Amino acid sequence: MSPTHQRIEATLRATFAPTVLRIDDESDQHAGHAGAAGGGSHFRVAITAESFAGRTLIERHRMVYAALAAEMKGAVHALALTTKAPGEP
Helix, strand or coil, X not given: CCXXXXXXXXXXHHHHCCCEEEEEECHHHHCCCHHHCCCXXXXXXXXXXXXXXXXXXXXXXXXXXXHCHHHHHCCXXXXXXXXXXXXXX
């Protein structure tokens, strides 16, 4: 697990107290891509949290991006999100 992965996980857990959190480092799938140099830059996140209830998809994504602002300005080149409230399929 890369340091970036660890920071993403710690930040999302502290910010959202998710009931489900899955973070996949997909950097190896982007070999040769400038943003993937050194790895730990492309992530897929699935998160379920109560704070997403009643929010639109765009609002949810903005919440996650705001929480990860420091990472997005630095190590993270790409972030794919699946955001749900508890009870959503």
